Amino acid sequence: MALKTEPFILNVGPQHPSTHGVFRMRVTLDGEVVVDVEPVIGYLHRGIEKLAESRTYTQIIPLTDRLDYLASMTNNFGYVLAVEKLAGIKAPERAEYLRIIMAELMRISSHLMAVGFFLNDLGAMMTPVLYMWREREKIMDLFEMVCGQRLTYNYMRIGGVSHDIPEEFLPALKRFIAEMPKFIDEYEQLLSENEILLARTKGVGVLPREMAINIGASGPVLRASGVKWDIRKADPYSIYDRFDFEVPVGTIGDCYDRYWVRIQEMRQSVRIVEQAIKQLPRGEICARVAQPLRLPAGEVYGHIEAPKGELGFYLVSDNSIAPYRFHVRPPTLINLTALKDMVVGWKIADLIVIFGSIDVCLGEIDR
Amino acid sequence: MTISLDCERVAKRLSQEFPGSVLAVEKPAIVLEIERLREVAEFLKTSPEFELDYLANLTAVDYLDYFEVVYHLVSLTHNHGLMLKVRCYERTKPMVPSVVDVWRAADFQEREVYDLMGIVFKGHPNLKRLFLWEGFEGHPLRKDYL
Amino acid sequence: MEIEGWELAGSGIHIIDVMEGQKIEELKLASQRAIPDPDDWLEAEVRRNVLLTTVDYAVNWARSRSIFPLMFGLACCAFEMIAAAASRFDIARFGMDIFRWSPRQADLMIVAGTITWKMAPAVKLIYEQMAEPKWVIAMGACAISGGTFRESYSVVPGLNRIVPVDVYVPGCPPRPEGLIYGIRLIHQKIMSESIKKR
Numbered sequence: 108m109a110l111k112t113e114p115f116i117l118n119v120g121p122q123h124p125s126t127h128g129v130f131r132m133r134v135t136l137d138g139e140v141v142v143d144v145e146p147v148i149g150y151l152h153r154g155i156e157k158l159a160e161s162r163t164y165t166q167i168i169p170l171t172d173r174l175d176y177l178a179s180m181t182n183n184f185g186y187v188l189a190v191e192k193l194a195g196i197k198a199p200e201r202a203e204y205l206r207i208i209m210a211e212l213m214r215i216s217s218h219l220m221a222v223g224f225f226l227n228d229l230g231a232m233m234t235p236v237l238y239m240w241r242e243r244e245k246i247m248d249l250f251e252m253v254c255g256q257r258l259t260y261n262y263m264r265i266g267g268v269s270h271d272i273p274e275e276f277l278p279a280l281k282r283f284i285a286e287m288p289k290f291i292d293e294y295e296q297l298l299s300e301n302e303i304l305l306a307r308t309k310g311v312g313v314l315p316r317e318m319a320i321n322i323g324a325s326g327p328v329l330r331a332s333g334v335k336w337d338i339r340k341a342d343p344y345s346i347y348d349r350f351d352f353e354v355p356v357g358t359i360g361d362c363y364d365r366y367w368v369r370i371q372e373m374r375q376s377v378r379i380v381e382q383a384i385k386q387l388p389r390g391e392i393c394a395r396v397a398q399p400l401r402l403p404a405g406e407v408y409g410h411i412e413a414p415k416g417e418l419g420f421y422l423v424s425d426n427s428i429a430p431y432r433f434h435v436r437p438p439t440l441i442n443l444t445a446l447k448d449m450v451v452g453w454k455i456a457d458l459i460v461i462f463g464s465i466d467v468c469l470g471e472i473d474r
Numbered sequence: 475m476t477i478s479l480d481c482e483r484v485a486k487r488l489s490q491e492f493p494g495s496v497l498a499v500e501k502p503a504i505v506l507e508i509e510r511l512r513e514v515a516e517f518l519k520t521s522p523e524f525e526l527d528y529l530a531n532l533t534a535v536d537y538l539d540y541f542e543v544v545y546h547l548v549s550l551t552h553n554h555g556l557m558l559k560v561r562c563y564e565r566t567k568p569m570v571p572s573v574v575d576v577w578r579a580a581d582f583q584e585r586e587v588y589d590l591m592g593i594v595f596k597g598h599p600n601l602k603r604l605f606l607w608e609g610f611e612g613h614p615l616r617k618d619y620l
Numbered sequence: 621m622e623i624e625g626w627e628l629a630g631s632g633i634h635i636i637d638v639m640e641g642q643k644i645e646e647l648k649l650a651s652q653r654a655i656p657d658p659d660d661w662l663e664a665e666v667r668r669n670v671l672l673t674t675v676d677y678a679v680n681w682a683r684s685r686s687i688f689p690l691m692f693g694l695a696c697c698a699f700e701m702i703a704a705a706a707s708r709f710d711i712a713r714f715g716m717d718i719f720r721w722s723p724r725q726a727d728l729m730i731v732a733g734t735i736t737w738k739m740a741p742a743v744k745l746i747y748e749q750m751a752e753p754k755w756v757i758a759m760g761a762c763a764i765s766g767g768t769f770r771e772s773y774s775v776v777p778g779l780n781r782i783v784p785v786d787v788y789v790p791g792c793p794p795r796p797e798g799l800i801y802g803i804r805l806i807h808q809k810i811m812s813e814s815i816k817k818r
Contacts, residue, residue: 121742122692124721129694129739133636149605150739151695154772156590157614161771169768176696240706257703258696258793320550323529323579336550342476408531408546408557419531421544434533444581470695473605602637606774607738609641614773 114142117455121150125228125459128469132458139454144447148440151473159433163399164190164265167433172259174435175471177220180213180250181413183263188344189409189420190265194402201390202267203346208280208383209250209262211376215287216246217414218369221466225366226298228463229307235298242290245283252276265400267393281384287377295370308362312449312461315360322444326416327368328465332360338412349386350379362464369466399428415439415466435474439467477554478502479524484556491517503544503557508570511560515576518547518556525549526556529577534587536617541568541593562593572598590615643741651740651781658784676813683727683753684810687803690726690750691719692743694733697760697793701732704796711800714807723749728806729783730799734762734769735776747783755809757802758785761792768792 115136121129129150135143155174159167171186172179184206191198198206220243223236247257254262254270262269298304314324319332329336337354339347355371357364402424410419416438423432442465450458485496485504495510506514518526531546545558562568572595574580584595585604592613595601603610612619693701704711705719720726723746735743747756758779761767766777779785786809789802 121739122746124691128698149603149607150736150742151734152605152736152738152774153734153769154614154774155769158769158772173696173768176699236702237707240703240708244703244706244708257795258699318578320527321578322581323577334550341553410530417530419546421531421533421546423535432535434531436531436533440582440586441579444578602634607641607644608634608637609645620773 112137119458125224125463127224127463127467130467130469130472132462134455134458136455141450141453141455141458144450144458146443146446148469148472151469153474155474156433156435160429160431163428164402164430165398165400167430168263169259169261171435172261173470174437174474175413175415175418175439175468176259177468178213178217178414179258179260180209180262181217181411182418183260184210184345185409185411185413185418186420187263187265188411189407189422190400190402192409193405193407193422193424194265194400196266196394196396198267198394199391200388202392202394204383204387205268205272205392206263207345207347207350208380208387209253209268211379211383212246212249214376214414215373216243218373219243221414222294222298222366222369225362225460225463225466226304228459229304235294238294242287249276249280249283252279264393264396266396267391269393271392277384280380284377284380284384288374291370291373291377299367299370304366305363307457307460308366308464310359311362311453311457312464313359313361314445314449318445318448319360323441324416324445325438325442326412326414327365327372328416328442330355331357331364331368333358338410338417342410344409344411350382352376352379362460365464365466401426401428402430410436413438415468415471416442418471435471437471437474439465440472443467443472475553476548479554479556481556484524488514488517497561500559503559505559505561508560508562511558512571512573512576514558515573519576524556525551527551527577529573529579530555532573532580532583532587534591534593536591536615538617539563541591543570543587543593545573568593569596570594571596574598589613592616640741644737647741647744647782648737651776654778654780655782655784657780658786677811680811680813684807686715687728687755687806688718688720688726689716689728689730690723690746691721692729692731692746694731694735694739695760695762697732697763700793700796701730701759701799704799709796709800711803714800714803716803723747724751726750727753728755728757728803730757730759731763731779732759732793734767735779735782736774737776738774740776740782743779744782755786755806756783757787757789757799757806759789759791759799759802760794761790764788764790 117134117136119132121131131147133145155170168183171182174182219239223239226235251257253272254260314332316333319329335356352375355368357368404426406423408421410417418438419436421434422430425431449461481499481504485499488496492510495507495514497507498505518524526547526549528548528550530548534543541562543560548555562570570593572584584598587593588601589603589605758764763779766775769775770777787802787805789798791798
């Protein structure tokens with residue numbers, strides 16, 4: 108006698124412990140095995156692209172902060188680089204070095220959060236998050252010394268940065284950079300050989316290399332699948348070509364590879380900051396720019412390597428003080444295109460783990 | 475350094491393969507004829523001299539006379555890039571062929587353009603609203619909204 | 621809207637989308653005015669001297685020192701809320717160490733982040749699922765009044781359009797110390813209540 112079964116639609120709703128924000132999935136289950144997944148987004152759609160059409164170019168900088176709110180410095184950086192590319196403004200040397208230091212510190216902070224919440228999804232509750240939060244609080248203190256804010260910094264300006272670093276910043280930064288490799292070793296010692304982590308993430312949620320390129324994935328998701336593509340090396344912006352760092356690449360593209368790539372990227376970011384501190388020159392921090400800024404008519408696409416992937420800004424200008432069209436290329440929305448292929452066939456507990464390893468941030472997906 | 479391919483040269487090559495597909499060359503982009511978009515896309519993806527296998531960005535702009543859909547393409551192996559544009563002069567029911575089966579990266583981005591601008595992509599398997607709810611009237615990013 | 625040459629995919633799921641869209645439009649039409657704040661606690665001095673009995677005092681002390689907050693982090697403010705719960709700005713010392721994820725087990729809803737019309741029915745549903753007595757904190761500029769996104773077509777201009785709010789914590793995002801001050805105000809509010817009124 109055969110048992111009759113029916114598929115069951117479960118709503119992993121917008122308010123859920125592990126959806127990393129207001130993300131909803133309609134999951135069709137056959138028992139515990141996932142058969143179909145449909146992501147529903149838009150719960151944080153604030154209309155940033157439409158709002159930007161009625162603000163001046165400098166007033167858009169706080170709007171870009173709130174896109175990927177865990178990595179505000181790199182959002183600012185990408186936008187400001189796109190505007191400078193169209194306007195032909197060059198930032199002074201000291202400003203470039205300060206921007207790179209802030210961007211790499213931001214990358215460390217964002218990856219700490221990504222790894223911490225990934226382990227939270229695996230079931231390690233809040234313990235890894237609290238360990239990594241310890242380092243993140245130190246980074247947030249450094250940022251607060253410079254610009255007074257802990258989360259949405261609004262630090263970069265068109266032509267440079269807004270504030271110079273105070274005298275207590277460099278000693279504190281040097282202390283932090285000296286201790287950070289020890290802390291990354293501590294995380295690796297606790298986590299990388301952990302049996303539960305290996306059993307639940309090795310071979311789970313594989314994203315094959317060809318599919319990763321076809322869906323336009325970028326950032327750690329693309330590099331974990333074996334593609335060596337990092338915009339800091341392939342299309343260098345600002346002064347990244349003066350620094351010596353490596354790009355970690357994974358092998359098969361499962362959850363463990365994505366976690367491993369993020370840990371290694373933190374080590375490389377520490378290297379870049381060490382080199383930048385040694386080469387930091389004196390000088391101006393912002394070029395003289397007419398206010399309100401008028402850009403020449405035309406269009407530009409500027410992209411950077413944000414912690415979550417390739418963040419691009421497409422600007423169309425018609426020679427007025429506000430942009431005609433402002434579009435953000437969100438890395439995490441495009442990384443999610445293959446969610447269904449990665450998840451089908453696994454159980455519902457694996458669905459949470461796979462989704463956590465992609466590391467989304469809803470502010471950027473929904474804009 | 476990602477090199478931007480020279481538009482004149484690419485346009486000449488495309489006119490050889492698909493005569494009549496290139497409407498204009500406006501640096502830094504090539505403007506294509508709407509109906510020929512799909513075959514040009516397949517050619518650019520598979521031919522060994524271009525191999526543009528990575529769709530970096532797909533977006534649309536509302537110039538008041540026409541809608542313009544913009545594609546940014548990159549080749550990961552050769553490290554060069556290209557920009558394509560398609561113009562649609564219909565205001566009430568703009569239709570553009572979809573490139574989802576060439577580059578799957580276009581899936582969510584085309585749904586977003588449909589949601590916010592109202593451009594319909596023919597051949598998209600799942601063209602529903604992405605950010606706004608069903609029952610929302612209008613397409614917010616058009617210049618005549620609000 | 622009729623579109624030729626294209627058919628809807630997965631028509632079963634499409635009906636769910638249409639029903640949810642109707643619910644959102646109805647809620648939008650019904651929330652045109654702000655719900656007035658329940659500020660009958662502002663004359664706390666008078667009430668504490670005249671009406672508070674020892675039973676009231678004991679019950680209020682127990683209620684205020686062990687509130688279970690509901691984690692309702694929507695956007696950037698959520699991370700300052702988590703920072704308030706982390707080891708540096710510990711709110712476990714105020715009795716609130718476990719953030720409940722289920723509204724049935726929570727007393728205090730801290731809404732942190734921008735609320736959009738698409739999310740509004742879910743906020744209202746979760747508020748109604750909480751058991752009395754319950755309190756609401758609106759954290760951050762976006763929850764108070766729509767914040768920097770107020771003119772947008774899809775943002776609710778303030779949480780008090782949908783649910784009644786007790787304490788507003790301003791900031792973008794407010795520092796964890798600011799949130800802790802807001803929580804202390806909730807404690808004061810609870811201390812000045814009487815079980816006869818609830």
